[in-house]
Amino acid sequence: xxxxxxxxxxxxxxxxxxxxxxxxxxxxNIDLVVPFDPGGAVDATSRIIAETANTLLxxxxxxxxxxxxxxxxxxxxxxxxxxxxxxxxxxxxSSVVTNPQMKGASYTVEDFLPVGLYNLDPEVIVVPAGSxxxxxxxxxxxxxxxxxxxxxxxxxxxxxxxxxxxxxxxEAKFNYVPTKGFGQQLQAVLGGHADGAFxxxxxxxxxxESGGVRLLAIASDARDEKFADVPTFQxxxxxxxxxxxxxGWSVPKGTPDDVVATLSDLLRQVYETPAYTEKMSExxxxxxxxxxxxxxxxxxxYAKLTSVIIEENGLGK
Amino acid sequence: MxxxxxxxxxxxxxxxxxxxxxxxxxxxxxxxxxxINDNIAFAVFIPFSFAMPPEQxxxxxxxxxxxxxxGGAIPAIMIKVPGTASALLTAVDGNAMARxxxxxxxxxxxxxSSVIGGIASxxxxxxxxxxxxxxALRFGYVENFALAILGMSSVVGLLSGNVIKGIxxxxxxLLAATVGFSLTxxxxxxxxxxxxxxxxxxxxxxxxxxxGIAAMFELLADIWQERKAGRSVSALPTIGSMRxxxxxxxxxxxxxxxxxxxxxxxxxxPGAGMLMAIFLAYxxxxxxxxRCFAGKPGExxxxxxxxxxxxxxxxxxxxxxASSMVPLLSLGIPGNxxxxxxxxxxxxxxxxxxxxxxxxxxxxxWMIIVAFLIANLVMWPIAxxxxxxxxxxxxxxxxxxxVGVIALLCMLGAYADGAxxxxxxxxxxxxxxxxxxxxxxxxxxxAILGLILGPQMESSxxxxxxxxxxxxxxxxxxxxxxxxxxxxxLSLLLWLLPVLGHWRRSRRAGLSQEAALPAPPRx
Amino acid sequence: MANCDTSRPSALARSDLWVGxxxxxxxxxxxxxxxxxxxxxxxxxxxxxxxxxxxxxxxALTGLLLKADKALCLAGPLRSALPAAxxxxxxxxxxxxxxxxxxPTLLMQAALLWLGGVRGLLRIAVYAALITAAAYTLFALMxxxxxxxxxxxxxx
Numbered sequence: 001x002x003x004x005x006x007x008x009x010x011x012x013x014x015x016x017x018x019x020x021x022x023x024x025x026x027x028x029n030i031d032l033v034v035p036f037d038p039g040g041a042v043d044a045t046s047r048i049i050a051e052t053a054n055t056l057l058x059x060x061x062x063x064x065x066x067x068x069x070x071x072x073x074x075x076x077x078x079x080x081x082x083x084x085x086x087x088x089x090x091x092x093x094s095s096v097v098t099n100p101q102m103k104g105a106s107y108t109v110e111d112f113l114p115v116g117l118y119n120l121d122p123e124v125i126v127v128p129a130g131s132x133x134x135x136x137x138x139x140x141x142x143x144x145x146x147x148x149x150x151x152x153x154x155x156x157x158x159x160x161x162x163x164x165x166x167x168x169x170x171e172a173k174f175n176y177v178p179t180k181g182f183g184q185q186l187q188a189v190l191g192g193h194a195d196g197a198f199x200x201x202x203x204x205x206x207x208x209e210s211g212g213v214r215l216l217a218i219a220s221d222a223r224d225e226k227f228a229d230v231p232t233f234q235x236x237x238x239x240x241x242x243x244x245x246x247x248g249w250s251v252p253k254g255t256p257d258d259v260v261a262t263l264s265d266l267l268r269q270v271y272e273t274p275a276y277t278e279k280m281s282e283x284x285x286x287x288x289x290x291x292x293x294x295x296x297x298x299x300x301x302y303a304k305l306t307s308v309i310i311e312e313n314g315l316g317k
Numbered sequence: 318m319x320x321x322x323x324x325x326x327x328x329x330x331x332x333x334x335x336x337x338x339x340x341x342x343x344x345x346x347x348x349x350x351x352x353i354n355d356n357i358a359f360a361v362f363i364p365f366s367f368a369m370p371p372e373q374x375x376x377x378x379x380x381x382x383x384x385x386x387x388g389g390a391i392p393a394i395m396i397k398v399p400g401t402a403s404a405l406l407t408a409v410d411g412n413a414m415a416r417x418x419x420x421x422x423x424x425x426x427x428x429x430s431s432v433i434g435g436i437a438s439x440x441x442x443x444x445x446x447x448x449x450x451x452x453a454l455r456f457g458y459v460e461n462f463a464l465a466i467l468g469m470s471s472v473v474g475l476l477s478g479n480v481i482k483g484i485x486x487x488x489x490x491l492l493a494a495t496v497g498f499s500l501t502x503x504x505x506x507x508x509x510x511x512x513x514x515x516x517x518x519x520x521x522x523x524x525x526x527x528x529g530i531a532a533m534f535e536l537l538a539d540i541w542q543e544r545k546a547g548r549s550v551s552a553l554p555t556i557g558s559m560r561x562x563x564x565x566x567x568x569x570x571x572x573x574x575x576x577x578x579x580x581x582x583x584x585x586x587p588g589a590g591m592l593m594a595i596f597l598a599y600x601x602x603x604x605x606x607x608r609c610f611a612g613k614p615g616e617x618x619x620x621x622x623x624x625x626x627x628x629x630x631x632x633x634x635x636x637x638x639a640s641s642m643v644p645l646l647s648l649g650i651p652g653n654x655x656x657x658x659x660x661x662x663x664x665x666x667x668x669x670x671x672x673x674x675x676x677x678x679x680x681x682x683w684m685i686i687v688a689f690l691i692a693n694l695v696m697w698p699i700a701x702x703x704x705x706x707x708x709x710x711x712x713x714x715x716x717x718x719x720v721g722v723i724a725l726l727c728m729l730g731a732y733a734d735g736a737x738x739x740x741x742x743x744x745x746x747x748x749x750x751x752x753x754x755x756x757x758x759x760x761x762x763x764a765i766l767g768l769i770l771g772p773q774m775e776s777s778x779x780x781x782x783x784x785x786x787x788x789x790x791x792x793x794x795x796x797x798x799x800x801x802x803x804x805x806x807l808s809l810l811l812w813l814l815p816v817l818g819h820w821r822r823s824r825r826a827g828l829s830q831e832a833a834l835p836a837p838p839r840x
Numbered sequence: 841m842a843n844c845d846t847s848r849p850s851a852l853a854r855s856d857l858w859v860g861x862x863x864x865x866x867x868x869x870x871x872x873x874x875x876x877x878x879x880x881x882x883x884x885x886x887x888x889x890x891x892x893x894x895x896x897x898x899x900a901l902t903g904l905l906l907k908a909d910k911a912l913c914l915a916g917p918l919r920s921a922l923p924a925a926x927x928x929x930x931x932x933x934x935x936x937x938x939x940x941x942x943x944p945t946l947l948m949q950a951a952l953l954w955l956g957g958v959r960g961l962l963r964i965a966v967y968a969a970l971i972t973a974a975a976y977t978l979f980a981l982m983x984x985x986x987x988x989x990x991x992x993x994x995x996x
Binding site: 489 | 867874878880888917921929932953967971986988
Binding site: 037038039040041043044047048051064065066067068069070071073074077102103104105106149154155156175177178179180181183184186187188190191192193194206207209210211212279282283284315 | 359360363364367453454455456457458498500501502503505510512513514515516519587588644645648649650651657658660661662664665667668669671672673676734735736737739772776780783784
């Protein structure tokens with residue numbers, strides 16, 4: 001009788017066995033570890049997600065916990081060593097991929113299980129509003145003649161590597177001007193002290209909209225809706241299909257599959273909430289959703305691209 | 318004008334104005350607790366603010382920002398422990414005055430100066446913000462290097478005693494600022510394979526240690542000294558009367574004007590920071606004091622309780638608060654590290670500072686601007702209330718028990734910035750080093766300026782040289798970089814003036830001081 | 841440092857000699873360490889270290905030549921500040937080792953109160969409890985700071 005009932009029940013409930021298992025997860029609050037200071041891009045997006053997720057989640061709440069320091073390594077290491085029970089999530093960014101190779105972090109990418117991706121921030125080529133370069137072609141042509149002074153967030157950042165990637169596929173040469181903090185980079189570009197910059201779209205968009213800077217090309221497979229006249233890298237003759245930093249969730253290796261599935265499903269539900277997508281776009285972060293498998297592909301792709309560049313340029317530690 | 322009215326309308330919503338007043342009161346308390354400063358307060362508040370309407374959250378932050386810069390003076394005066402870095406210099410003359418039994422007067426000077434500096438800069442923010450913001454854009458890498466040089470030169474006024482030790486202190490600060498991954502190649506410098514040091518020595522715990530923990534050690538040694546001498550431990554000064562005599566107000570007017578001007582100018586320049594404004598203003602005030610008052614009957618020495626020594630740094634630091642928002646709101650470039658935190662607060666409400674903020678969220682942008690004015694207006698009465706109530710009861714705690722309280726607050730404040738135990742060690746080591754420097758008579762001021770300006774100095778130098786393909790003359794190029802050339806010249810002047818003054822005085826010993834120096838009219 | 845006993849002759853009377861020597865050593869060390877950096881990261885810290893060593897030398901020489909007027913008095917610092925630093929170090933180690941917040945903090949406060957000159961077991965206990973409770977309320981409850989996690993769940 002019992003066996004029959006269980007079988008019957010499982011047939012009736014159909015495919016939603018994972019939901020039945022997940023009924024006992026979560027039973028307490030979940031920590032979403034943000035390895036950066038409050039107010040940054042990762043923190044802001046994490047809080048927007050947590051806000052919506054907490055309206056959907058039952059049995060516990062998602063708490064954003066800031067553990068900053070060491071360019072993200074402190075919080076990332078903390079998350080990699082946390083108990084794999086699904087109660088510690090990491091707000092995973094591209095730096096998780098490069099930090100072990102470049103900064104000697106003790107974890108590896110394999111220590112994390114991808115859960116889902118919620119934002120891709122493609123790289124853009126930015127020039128001051130008063131710049132003589134009207135198009136990406138002119139920009140590259142000028143850089144082929146004489147190295148251009150390009151503002152980047154720092155040596156070995158994904159923005160620096162995007163420049164190195166452009167140097168690989170074109171004859172262009174850049175003189176990198178590492179400038180810490182977006183405010184100071186903005187000062188250099190708005191004031192016309194540098195020839196251009198490689199920025200993530202999320203940070204560039206509002207300044208492009210207000211006319212302080214001009215976007216020349218976007219390293220994405222499709223044009224941005226807001227800037228329909230800005231070509232993609234490939235359209236502009238730069239053979240890089242996508243160069244984007246990513247933001248997503250991951251959990252420590254060893255977390256049960258059903259827990260990962262529950263979280264992944266939660267992230268999808270968040271993405272399907274209109275209030276969430278609106279808030280994300282308003283803050284300058286294009287909302288997307290990729291499940292665990294897709295997210296893994298994005299990570300692997302990024303790792304493949306960057307490891308070549310790191311090795312070729314001797315950036316590794 | 319309509320827009321300003323819109324700002325007022327948004328601000329005068331009862332819940333918003335209440336938040337502003339609450340923020341001012343909270344900021345006063347936050348500032349007056351050693352170990353907690355506006356940076357730490359914001360770090361813990363920004364997550365909270367997510368659940369609040371943006372206008373309330375930002376009004377509260379403006380209140381905290383303005384008042385914390387003033388509140389730091391309270392413990393600086395009462396127990397010589399600066400509540401925030403901005404009260405570093407106030408502690409010298411302020412505490413000396415308090416020990417003379419005039420704590421009330423010292424506090425009164427500090428608060429009045431803060432309010433005056435704050436109002437001056439909020440008026441500038443209100444009226445000239447867009448026009449002045451473009452000044453920040455004239456500053457490229459070359460100018461930023463010259464600015465850092467000018468900043469380092471602002472300590473000259475402090476080096477009255479031993480010039481070489483002052484320079485050594487500045488070098489220690491600059492060296493400590495090189496810890497972390499090198500900006501030009503990413504090479505780990507002085508990190509000893511510790512990931513916590515990759516981005517440099519964590520800054521907030523470092524400051525907490527240099528000010529709070531070092532002062533705690535000193536307090537402890539003082540108590541030990543007193544107990545050993547067989548005296549009972551002297552009580553903390555009582556606050557007493559807070560009345561400001563009219564002639565003192567008249568005497569301080571020029572100091573307020575000068576310091577507020579310096580604070581406003583420095584505040585608008587990204588990368589200069591509050592401390593640079595304070596040092597420059599202090600330097601100017603000290604020159605004025607030596608010219609007009611030193612050696613007169615009834616006057617104390619500089620550093621022994623001179624009212625200018627309180628008025629100058631306090632009006633300068635509050636003049637920085639609102640003016641640091643000028644480039645932030647107009648361009649999106651923060652004037653200093655605290656105003657940078659407003660970016661985060663705006664970001665979690667889906668707003669980005671810059672020109673678009675005025676077109677898309679004009680109510681919020683103008684609300685922030687007028688909030689600075691109102692915050693400074695309500696700060697004066699609130700400051701007195703807080704001093705009369707909270708501070709009076711806090712400083713009734715016996716001095717012996719105060720030591721542990723300060724230590725714990727500083728350590729937890731350091732820890733709270735990133736929830737990292739490593740920060741506690743940073744604060745402890747920084748405190749021990751600062752205390753050792755004090756024992757060795759090495760001034761701390763230059764080291765702190767070095768720490769703050771160091772990263773900018775190195776990166777702007779190497780970037781300038783990389784962009785000019787190694788041409789060192791760019792810094793003094795009067796055609797392409799006139800601002801840089803002028804600042805380098807001004808820095809030279811700051812170094813040479815004391816030397817020249819000394820030389821002239823010793824040559825023409827018979828002449829009066831006024832004749833030897835280009836003196837402004839006496840008040 | 842107001843009432844330091846300067847009457848006793850001691851090597852520390854020429855304090856600037858030692859201060860200068862210390863600065864000199866620190867400067868040299870920084871220089872030496874910086875020589876191991878890569879080409880473009882090296883010169884700036886190396887120059888700073890060299891200048892610091894030179895400044896240290898100058899301080900030491902002036903300390904040697906001029907009759908030192910101010911003696912370095914270490915009794916106070918050694919008997920009060922140093923023990924306090926040790927107490928704080930032990931506290932930080934305990935926090936890091938997962939012994940929770942309350943117990944180490946109570947002990948640390950008691951030790952600092954004793955160093956500060958508070959006497960009487962009951963008084964120390966009451967003061968320490970009050971300070972610990974106030975700090976816990978302020979940071980853990982009001983400011984929502986995650987205090988270091990204890991290793992076992994029944995500790996706070």
